[in-house]
Structures are given as structure tokens and as C-alpha cells.
Amino acid sequence: MDKIHSAYFFLELAGTFAFALSGSTAARQRGLDLFGICAIAFTVACGGGIIRDLCIGAIPPAGLTNWYYLVAALTASALTVSFFPIVQRVNHPVLLFDAIGLALFAVTGAQKALSYGHNAQVAILLGITTAVGGGVLRDVLLNRVPIILQKEIYASAALIGAVIVVLGNYLNLSSDWVAIFSLITCFTIRMLALHFHWNLPSSATPSSKEKQEE
Amino acid sequence: MDKIHSAYFFLELAGTFAFALSGSTAARQRGLDLFGICAIAFTVACGGGIIRDLCIGAIPPAGLTNWYYLVAALTASALTVSFFPIVQRVNHPVLLFDAIGLALFAVTGAQKALSYGHNAQVAILLGITTAVGGGVLRDVLLNRVPIILQKEIYASAALIGAVIVVLGNYLNLSSDWVAIFSLITCFTIRMLALHFHWNLPSSATPSSKEKQEE
Amino acid sequence: MDKIHSAYFFLELAGTFAFALSGSTAARQRGLDLFGICAIAFTVACGGGIIRDLCIGAIPPAGLTNWYYLVAALTASALTVSFFPIVQRVNHPVLLFDAIGLALFAVTGAQKALSYGHNAQVAILLGITTAVGGGVLRDVLLNRVPIILQKEIYASAALIGAVIVVLGNYLNLSSDWVAIFSLITCFTIRMLALHFHWNLPSSATPSSKEKQEE
Numbered sequence: 315m316d317k318i319h320s321a322y323f324f325l326e327l328a329g330t331f332a333f334a335l336s337g338s339t340a341a342r343q344r345g346l347d348l349f350g351i352c353a354i355a356f357t358v359a360c361g362g363g364i365i366r367d368l369c370i371g372a373i374p375p376a377g378l379t380n381w382y383y384l385v386a387a388l389t390a391s392a393l394t395v396s397f398f399p400i401v402q403r404v405n406h407p408v409l410l411f412d413a414i415g416l417a418l419f420a421v422t423g424a425q426k427a428l429s430y431g432h433n434a435q436v437a438i439l440l441g442i443t444t445a446v447g448g449g450v451l452r453d454v455l456l457n458r459v460p461i462i463l464q465k466e467i468y469a470s471a472a473l474i475g476a477v478i479v480v481l482g483n484y485l486n487l488s489s490d491w492v493a494i495f496s497l498i499t500c501f502t503i504r505m506l507a508l509h510f511h512w513n514l515p516s517s518a519t520p521s522s523k524e525k526q527e528e
Numbered sequence: 529m530d531k532i533h534s535a536y537f538f539l540e541l542a543g544t545f546a547f548a549l550s551g552s553t554a555a556r557q558r559g560l561d562l563f564g565i566c567a568i569a570f571t572v573a574c575g576g577g578i579i580r581d582l583c584i585g586a587i588p589p590a591g592l593t594n595w596y597y598l599v600a601a602l603t604a605s606a607l608t609v610s611f612f613p614i615v616q617r618v619n620h621p622v623l624l625f626d627a628i629g630l631a632l633f634a635v636t637g638a639q640k641a642l643s644y645g646h647n648a649q650v651a652i653l654l655g656i657t658t659a660v661g662g663g664v665l666r667d668v669l670l671n672r673v674p675i676i677l678q679k680e681i682y683a684s685a686a687l688i689g690a691v692i693v694v695l696g697n698y699l700n701l702s703s704d705w706v707a708i709f710s711l712i713t714c715f716t717i718r719m720l721a722l723h724f725h726w727n728l729p730s731s732a733t734p735s736s737k738e739k740q741e742e
Numbered sequence: 743m744d745k746i747h748s749a750y751f752f753l754e755l756a757g758t759f760a761f762a763l764s765g766s767t768a769a770r771q772r773g774l775d776l777f778g779i780c781a782i783a784f785t786v787a788c789g790g791g792i793i794r795d796l797c798i799g800a801i802p803p804a805g806l807t808n809w810y811y812l813v814a815a816l817t818a819s820a821l822t823v824s825f826f827p828i829v830q831r832v833n834h835p836v837l838l839f840d841a842i843g844l845a846l847f848a849v850t851g852a853q854k855a856l857s858y859g860h861n862a863q864v865a866i867l868l869g870i871t872t873a874v875g876g877g878v879l880r881d882v883l884l885n886r887v888p889i890i891l892q893k894e895i896y897a898s899a900a901l902i903g904a905v906i907v908v909l910g911n912y913l914n915l916s917s918d919w920v921a922i923f924s925l926i927t928c929f930t931i932r933m934l935a936l937h938f939h940w941n942l943p944s945s946a947t948p949s950s951k952e953k954q955e956e
Contacts (some may be wrong), residue, residue, distance in 0.1 A: 333778070341891070349898055349945035350891030369578070373799035378864045395943070436592045450669070455878070457887045459671045463555070463564030464663035470563055486732070517562035583792070585801035650806045664883070677769070677778030684777055727896045729823070730775035 325497075326422075329415025330383055334359040334390035334407055337452050339401060342394050344456050351394060354452055356387035362447025366423050366440045370430040409508060416468065417500035420445040420475035421493050434480045441476025442469055465516060469509035475500030540636070540710075543629025544623055545559055548573040551666050553615060558670050565608060570601035576661025578630035580637050584644040623722060629715035630682065634659040634689035635707050648694045654708045655690025656683055668704050679730060680713055681721035689714030754850075762787040762818035765880050770822050772884050774909055779822060782880055790875025794851050794868045798858040812900035836926060837936060844896065846929035847875040848903035849921050861954055862908045869904025871896055893944060895935035903928030926935025 321450050337358030341351040360377025367375035377383050394401050425446025427437040446469045453460040462468045475496045482492030508514065551572030554566040574591025581589035591597050608615050637658025641651040660676050660683045667674040676682045691709045697704030719725065765786030769779040788805025807810050822829050826874045850888045851872025855865040874890050881888040890896045910920030922942035934940065 341779075344887065344942060346887075346891045347893055347942040349942055350594060352942075353891055353897070368582055368594060368796055369588055374797055374864050378797060378867050379861060381863065383571075384863060384867075423564065432588050433593060435595065435598060436588050439592050454668060454882060455888060455891065457885065459558065460564075461562070461670065463562055463567055464562045466857050469567070473563075482716060514561040514563055516564075538940055582796055583802055585807060646802050647807060649809065649812060650802050653806050653812075668882060671885065673772065673774070674883060676776075677774045677883065683781070696795055728775040728777055728780075730773060 322418075325414055325418050327382060327386070328411050329418045330386040331390060332361045332408055332411030333415045333448055334361075334383075334386040335394065336412060336449070337387070338391045338394035340452060340456060342398060347371045348391070350388055350396065352391045354455060355390045355394075356384065357455065358448040358452045359387050359390075359452040360448065362419060362449075363423070365447045366426065369440055370427050370432060370436075371428070372495040374429065393398045410505075413501050413504040414465065414507070416445050416472055416504055417475055417497045420472035420500055421479055423498050424476040424479040425489065425493065428480070428483050434484065435478045437480050437483075438473065438476045441479065445469070445472035445475075465513050467503060467514065469513045470514065471500045471503040471507065474503060536632075537630050539628055541596060541600065542625050543632045544573045544600040545604060545630045546625030547662055548597075548600045549608065549615065549622055550663070551601070552605045552608035554666060554670055556612060556687035557688040562605070562609065566601055566605045568575060568669060569604045569608075570598065571669065572666045573597045573601050573604075574662065575665040576635070576658040576663075579661045580658045581638065583654060583657075584646060584650075584657050586640070586644065594725060597615065624719075625717050625720040627722070630659050630686055630718055631689055631711045634686035634714055635693055635710045638693040639691040641704065642694070642697050648698065651697075652687065652690045652695050655688045655693065659683070659689075679727050681717060681726045681728065684728065685714045685717040685721065688717060743832070750846075750879060753842055753846050753873045755810060755814065756839050757819060757846045758787045758814040760839030761876055762811075762814045763813070763822070763836055764827065764877070765838060766784050766819045766822035768880060768884060770826060772928045776819070780815055780819045782883060783818045783822075784812065785883065786876040787811045787815050788876065789879040790872040790877075791851070793875045794854065794872045797868055797871075798855050798860060798864075800858065802841060838933075841929050841932040841936070844873050844900055844932055845903055845925045848928055849924050849943035851909055852904040852907040853917065853921065856908070856911050862912065865908050865911075866901065866904045866915035869907065870900045873897070873903075895940045895942065898942065899928045899931040899935065902931060939946065951953075 336353040337356040338351045341354035358471065360383040363383075363398030364375040364377040367373070367377070384432045424437040426444075427440040432440075449516075451461055452487040478496035478499060479492060482489065482496070537574040548569040552565045555568035555623040560568065574589075574597040577597075578589040578591040581587070581591070624700045638651040640656030640658075641654040646654075663676055692710035692713060693706060695708070696703065745747040762783040766779045766783040769782035771922055774782065783817035788803075788811040791811075792803040795801070795805070848869045852869030852873075855868040860868075878888040881949045906927060907920060910917065910924070
């Protein structure tokens with residue numbers, strides 16, 4: 315199982331980096347300065363985890379103590395500032411890594427809540443929060459309605475991932491295999507949703523949609 | 529006093545549901561998708577309480593562990609999505625339940641802070657936060673200046689409710705009777721303010737008001 | 743060293759008051775009502791410190807228990823409502839006090855994180871958060887992209903202040919003298935940046951800049 319944990323760490327780095335890149339790109343498109351770009355990148359990378367840790371009593375939050383969130387944020391910001399045309403063109407791999415981050419954060423978020431002794435509802439809610447909280451904070455700071463509340467199957471994939479973790483825990487299955495199954499399911503749903511442009515039902519009228527677009 | 533506590537629970541359900549309904553309606557008007565509607569409904573129902581619980585050290589926050597916030601949010605969302613024309617027409621009863629929720633959350637918020645051993649200032653500030661925090665988060669997520677910061681006697685009614693709880697505690701009065709008196713006062717002020725269109729003094733200029741309207 | 747601590751307290755009052763004034767002025771310009779003005783003033787004065795205290799486990803947050811944040815917020819709001827033309831004209835001293843507040847909050851924020859036993863990275867991140875968190879929350883509540891993410895050397899000055907505190911702690915220097923040196927450095931950088939209109943590199947295009955202006 316040691317190999318799994320090394321793979322985990324590599325996936326977590328890749329996911330965190332993709333999250334940070336989505337933050338720094340959005341911040342640069344909005345015309346923020348260098349500090350603003352780093353701050354938004356860091357917020358996307360660890361915002362969801364910080365909210366989770368505050369809610370489960372894991373003090374100080376891992377997002378503040380672990381060096382790799384900060385390094386991911388600073389590296390992503392440096393790349394975005396220096397090679398913006400290239401960063402914009404690699405949208406496709408970034409969406410892939412972002413889906414990895416989404417799946418991984420949903421799974422580890424739910425696991426951490428369970429390991430602190432909290433109930434199934436808390437684990438599911440905080441699994442979703444870990445996965446999408448950073449992106450929501452990014453959009454709030456950039457003064458727009460969070461994109462994940464408007465369209466695409468994104469938080470719903472995280473929901474399914476967190477539910478699988480909680481079910482596996484309830485049935486006393488091996489947590490490593492449950493995590494792998496949950497990761498693959500969540501990642502696959504997200505990639506299929508991206509590929510086929512799946513959306514949840516929405517009541518968006520043309521006028522309200524236009525207002526959100528920029 | 530057992531009857532009072534059953535009545536409490538019924539009122540809390542009604543208030544939570546009204547809060548969730550205000551969230552799901554606003555989310556739907558903004559064109560959010562199904563997940564967005566549920567997320568905003570849940571945020572209004574338990575956002576204020578979660579902030580309070582983080583500040584007093586009640587981990588995990590009651591809003592995440594108690595099933596009825598989640599059920600209220602999902603029921604309100606289902607109703608809003610399925611019967612939107614009806615939900616829009618029942619504005620009057622919703623405002624009534626919302627006033628009940630406001631009064632109840634202000635009172636229970638202040639009580640919970642006191643029961644965790646915090647001082648009067650903390651109890652008053654967190655009583656207001658419990659009552660209005662969810663609505664503020666709703667407006668921040670929907671990308672508009674929180675309505676309660678702009679007009680109407682709303683947070684002020686919560687302030688008076690929380691102050692009565694703290695005063696009663698200071699004077700060692702029976703907390704059940706103080707709570708009932710506080711509830712009725714806060715609820716009455718809010719209903720009178722709604723009926724007579726009371727507002728706090730404001731410096732709103734026409735231009736800034738127009739900008740907020742949609 | 744007793745004199746230093748009295749001076750500290752006076753500086754903290756002045757800084758808190760300047761922060762509150764920036765909040766109440768911005769809230770009044772946006773047309774908020776009396777409660778909204780007080781709420782924004784209070785948020786700027788203690789928002790950063792509350793986030794820091796939640797992250798380091800200092801429950802309840804000092805911003806909620808200490809009377810002077812509340813008094814600063816209410817006094818600033820009363821002045822803004824009663825003497826708005828005068829408050830607008832004293833912009834220069836307010837910027838001076840604001841720079842004092844920035845330096846002081848960065849230093850005390852980093853110190854408090856260290857005194858709770860957290861590592862250097864946590865102390866630096868939370869030093870910055872203490873200094874700029876309130877202003878970020880103000881801008882989020884007033885529905886605009888936080889100004890400190892867009893231009894001016896502001897958070898960067900707080901960063902340098904927090905780094906000096908952490909370095910001094912690492913080298914086992916007297917924390918009082920380190921704090922004074924850090925305060926003066928951070929304050930000086932901020933005043934120089936104001937005077938010479940220093941900005942960090944930014945990718946702002948005219949179109950995105952116009953959109954933020956009001």
C-alpha cells in the first residue's frame with residue numbers, strides 16, 4: 315500500500331497545482347496585481363481544506379502549515395505571470411488535473427472528517443466543501459456568482475465521491491480500495507460531464523445568463 | 529416546560545424552512561442550477577449558526593450535524609424547482625416564518641454563546657450573527673450587497689432580541705420566560721417594521737440605489 | 743518596557759479606529775443604512791483578527807470579546823454619519839493611521855500565531871491575514887474586487903513586517919525590539935508606497951480596470 319500513498323501524494327500535488335493554476339489564471343484575466351494573483355491561487359488551492367479543518371477542529375488548518383499548497387500557489391502564479399499565452403493554451407491538461415484535484419479533495423475531505431469522529435452527514439458535506447470551497451472563494455473574491463453554482467456537473471461529482479467514501483466506511487470496507495474506487499468514479503463523472511457538456515437542470519433565463527458572462 | 533421545548537422545535541423547523549425558502553427562491557431567480565439552489569438554501573438555513581459555532585468552539589457546527597437543516601434546504605429547493613409560481617405567490621407567509629426564524633435564531637444564538645461561558649458582548653454579537661449571517665452569505669454568493677445592510681429593520685430586531693437574552697441572564701431571570709419575551713419582542717418589531725415600512729436612517733443616493741436593483 | 747506596551751495600546755486603538763473609519767466611509771458612500779455602516783466598520787476593524795483567531799484556535803476571537811473594536815466601530819460610524827463632509831476631508835491623517843494599523847496588525851498577528859506554537863509559514867500567512875483580512879471582507883460585502891488584490895503596495899508591506907517578526911523569533915532576538923523594528927519597516931514601506939505611488943506589476947488592461955471603477 316506504500317505505492318498507493320506515494321501515488322496519492324503525487325496526485326495531490328498535481329491537483330493542488332491545477333487548482334492554483336485556475337486561480338492565478340482567473341486573477342490575471344481580471345487584472346489583479348502580483349500579490350492578488352498569488353493570493354487567489356493560494357485561496358483556490360487550500361480554501362476548501364481550511365474551511366473543512368475549521369469545521370472539524372483540525373487546528374491549525376493543513377492549508378496553512380503544509381508547504382506544498384504555498385509552493386503550488388507561487389509556482390502557478392510565476393508561470394501565469396511569465397508565460398501567460400502558454401498557460402492559456404494548456405487549458406485541456408489543466409481541466410484534467412483539475413478533475414483529479416476535485417476527486418482527490420472530495421475523497422480526502424470526507425475521510426478526514428470521518429477520521430476526526432464526525433458523522434456521515436458532516437463527512438459528505440465537508441467532502442464537497444473541500445473539493446469546491448476554494449473555487450467558490452475565488453469567484454466571491456473576483457466578484458462574480460460562483461460558476462459551480464450555475465452550471466456543469468462539478469460539485470455533484472464531488473458529492474458522489476464523498477458518498478462512496480462514507481458508504482465504504484459504513485460497510486467496513488478497506489478504506490484504501492474504497493478511496494481508489496471513489497476517486498475513479500468521481501474523476502470519470504467529471505470528465506464525462508466535461509466531454510458531453512452535461513448540466514444539471516437550471517432555470518437560467520437568457521437575460522440572467524448574459525449578465526454573468528463577461 | 530416540556531411543551532415549550534416542543535414548541536421551540538416546531539418554531540425552529542418553521543424558521544429554518546423559511547430561511548431555506550428565501551435562499552432557494554433567490555437562487556432560482558438568479559438562474560442557478562439544481563445544486564446551486566440547494567447550496568444557497570442550505571447556506572441561508574445554517575450559515576449564521578455555523579459562523580457562531582466556529583466562534584464559540586462548538587465543533588462540529590450544529591448546522592452540519594443536525595439533519596433538519598439539510599432536510600429543510602432540500603425540501604425548500606424541491607418546492608422551489610417544482611412549484612415556482614406558487615412559491616412566489618406565498619410571499620406573505622414566508623415573511624411571517626422568516627420573522628419567526630429571525631427571532632428564534634437571535635435568541636438561541638445568544639443563549640448558546642452564554643451557555644459556552646462567553647461574555648455579554650460575544651453573546652449579543654453572535655446572536656445577531658446567527659440570525660442574519662445566512663442571509664448575508666446568500667447575498668455575497670449571489671454577488672450583491674447584502675440587503676440587510678441597506679434597508680429595513682431586520683438585524684436591529686435581532687440585536688434587541690439578543691440584548692434581552694443577555695440582560696435576563698445578567699439579572700438571573702428564568703431563561704425560558706426571558707426567551708419567550710425576547711422572541712415575542714423581536715418578532716413583533718420585525719412584523720411592525722414590515723407593515724409600516726420602517727427603515728433605519730440611510731445615506732442612499734438615488735444613483736447608488738439604482739445600481740443595486742436588478 | 744511598560745512604556746512600550748502603553749504605546750502599543752494607543753497605536754492599536756488608533757489603527758483600529760482608522761480601519762473602522764475606512765469601513766464606515768466606504769459603507770456610507772455605498773448608501774448603506776445605519777446598521778450596515780456599523781457592521782462594515784466593525785468588520786474592517788476586527789475581521790482579519792477573527793479569521794486569525796479561528797485558525798490558531800484562540801476561542802472566542804479577540805475581536806468579539808474586546809470592547810475597543812466595538813467602540814472604535816461605533817465611534818467611527820457615528821462620526822461618519824454626523825460629520826461626513828469633515829470625515830471625507832481628513833483622508834490624509836486616516837491614511838497615516840491606516841498604515842499604523844496595517845503595521846501593527848501584521849506584527850501582532852504574526853506574534854500571536856507564534857505564541858500559540860505554530861510554525862513560521864502559519865505566522866507569516868496569518869500576519870498578513872490579520873492586517874488585510876478586514877479590508878478584504880469589507881470589499882466582498884460591498885460587492886467589489888478587494889482593492890488590495892489589484893494595486894498598491896499594501897499586503898506586501900504586511901508580508902515584510904510578518905517575515906521580520908518570524909526571523910527575529912528564529913534568531914532568538916528580543917521580541918520587543920524586533921516588533922519595533924518590524925513596525926517601523928512595514929509602516930515606512932507603506933508610507934513610501936503611498937507617496938511615490940508604488941505598485942506591484944499587474945496585467946490590468948484598460949477594459950478590466952474600467953469595469954472595477956465606479
